[in-house]
Amino acid sequence: MSIKTRLLLSYIAMTFIPVVLFALVFSVLSTVLFQNAAGTGDRKGPPAVWQMANARDELIAGVKFMARTDPDRFADSAFVQNTDKQLNExxxxxxxxxxGQAAFVSPFVAIPDLLNELQGVQAEQNHRPWGNKVGGRFTAVKYDVAFGDHSAGTVYVLSDLRPLFDSARKFFPLLVLSLLVVIGLTNGVLTFLVSRSLIKPLxxxxxxxxxxxxxxxxHQVRLNRKDEIGELGAAFEEMRxxxxxxxxxxxxxEENRKQLISNISHDLKTPITGIKACVEGIQDGIxxxxxxxxxxxxxIAKKTDEMDRLIDELMLYSKLDLNRLPFHLEPVDFAAYLHDxxxxxxxxxxxxxxxxxFTRSGNGPVSVMADREKLRRVVVNIIDNSLKYxxxxxxxxAVELIEGETEATVRIRDNGPGIDSAALPHIFDRFYRAEPSRNTATGGSGxxxxxxxxxxxxxxxxxxxESRSGEGTTVYFSLPIKHGGEQS
Structure with a gap:
């Protein structure tokens, strides 16, 4: 998962998780704080305060109905007391x-100067907490009635707001606090997890x-990640x-350079020592x-030629090793070239x-891209090496040309003493001689x-x-074949 995707998911989680947790906290707080002692007890279903409000709405609807259809019932003290008892619950x-006089006042309503308070209530107003308020703690609903004796009257239903306000005073601060805690914990945990996933590999x-x-x-760098930091770690490991x-x-x-200097010193010292001995012999009258x-x-002339040949080979090898000797490649008929x-x-x-x-495996021309002069040096060096031993x-x-589909191989085989299997992998190393004495009479320059x-x-x-002891040695080299459609 990329860092971009990881951050995007964390942002989504920082929005979604607090909403879910806040809804859960809201539900729990509503159930706990609005569940009064007279509630259901098992705390299942809606809180008791909402149940009480629904029951109160039903009773108020009944009072309204009786006020419109049978207002004289409110002159019956038994009916009024029974209705008030149900409302008190x-x-x-x-x-x-x-x-204009109070015919009945519920004991539940204890408000000084009640009639004056009720004068401001408008008829049939909503009894919800945001409706008419009386005495600071009640909300009132008013129904005008006409009694059978042609007297006018008014029926009021007053609902107590304290349970709702008391619960609300606890509910909203706890709700705000819970929201802050949920946001803080969610962001903190997600920030820690995302930061840890980034900081640890860093x-x-x-x-x-x-x-x-x-x-x-x-020291290897192994992050085992497939994001941008994992790619950075892979780049670190590749760099390392x-x-x-x-x-x-x-x-x-550096080791090869030291060995090269040592070998050059040894190979140059041998002919110089011979030349010096000859000069001293002449000087001493021998x-x-x-x-x-x-x-x-x-x-002296022979030793001088050896030194000159060694220096030429050293210069040629040095240019080849440093890629400073250009190759003049051109199409060459390999078979005709080897025959000549x-x-x-x-x-x-x-x-x-x-x-x-000279033998060959096929007929017709075999075209390769080669430098004619340097290709002859290859054949001569291999044959010279065979002659020494x-x-x-x-x-x-025996010189043999084997023609393949993609390359042509030249095998030069002699019937010499062969090369030991331990020495065979090293014969193409510079200054390596299968004959350990480094005698130039047999081993050459190496x-x-x-x-x-x-x-x-x-x-x-x-x-x-390839070589077998006592049976001879085969040195082979291959060059890519240039087909007709290929560019030179």
Missing amino acids: VQAGLVVVKN FALKHAAEQFKEGNLD SRLNDSIRLQLQY ADTGPMRDKYVSM CVEELRLDPRLAGVRIS MDKEHKEI LGLAIVKQIVEGQGGSVGA
């Missing part, structure tokens, strides 16, 4: 005036930020994860003959005595296959290797 009293995010500030990037990965990668780069000097100069490349290698003096072959009398290298991986992946391909 509902907090009312009867007053009969004949010829504190969790604050704590996580403090952990990040202290460098503890292993990426930052943690970035720092780990940076530490790995090479005192022409053939000996030629041997020493030849060794193999034919050139057969004429290479380094491959003298090595049987090299070949130990059999009959040396063989950058050849690392350069292969960088070039192939830079052209959208992938590399891999």
Whole structure:
């Protein structure tokens, strides 16, 4: 549930719940405060005050009816007393005036100077509390009658307002107080619940930020929410994860940099040491003959070539690693390109005595997007790596092109000693040599296959290797096939 929806529901609840509770409180207070001692007792149905008011209305209606149809009944003392007794039970009293004199006054009505008070009452006025008031506590209703002896008279019914006023004086303050309590409690509880649902995750995010500030990037942020704060927590967690990965990668780069410096120092020191030894031999007069000097100069030239080749490979790998070496991709017929490349290698003096072959799985051209110059570097580096370790009398290298639906794969297989299974996953790492002595006579610079991986992946391909000890090694790489409808 989103925060917007949550707040909207809380606003609705803040309006609806107080209304319901207020109606409930109103009902309870009405029942309790307007239920008098003469009520029903079981407090079921309407309060007794309302029952009393209904009964009084019925009696007053009867008095009105008798005043119109049989006014002489009000000259009968027995009838008048009986009627007054019934009215007394509902907090009312009867007053009969004949010829300006009080013929009957109910004991229930105790008002000084009663006749003067009654003179202001108009005939047949509503007897409700907002009608004619008499003596400050009664409401009066007046009916004019004509007796049988042709005398004029007036019948008054006075209803006591005190029970209603007494209950009202308690009812309305309690009602207002209850309304304030209901609103306060409802708003307080809802505000607490909504605030708690927002503040608690915010504190969790604050704590996580403090952990990040202290460098503890292993502290995970898990809010388990599906609202905007949950999305914020997910963003925090993704930031933490990426930052943690970035720092780990940076530490790995730093470790690789140290290893790179160490490997470069070692690989450069070896030929420099040989050159230095040859120079010292010449200076000390050890090479005192022409053939000996030629041997020493030849060794110096060889070591210089090794250094030059190592520096070139280092520069090439560095440019590839930093993505500073551009690839000039163009459509290339992979099959024809590999055929020509193999034919050139057969004429290479380094491959003298090595049987090299080329086969393919299909017919026709196989178009790929590739950099021709760098693609040749890939093939040459793989074959050079195979040549360094070949130990059999009959040396063989087989180049095979396998055409798939989406990519073309080149497999270059030799019949050398193979690579140990523990070393196989690392042969494409820079400066890694399966031969641990780091002898350049056999192991090379350790950058050849690392350069292969960088070039192939830079052209959208992938590399891999397979090997069995004593049976040889297969290094393979794949490039995406460019179909006719694809743009270059």
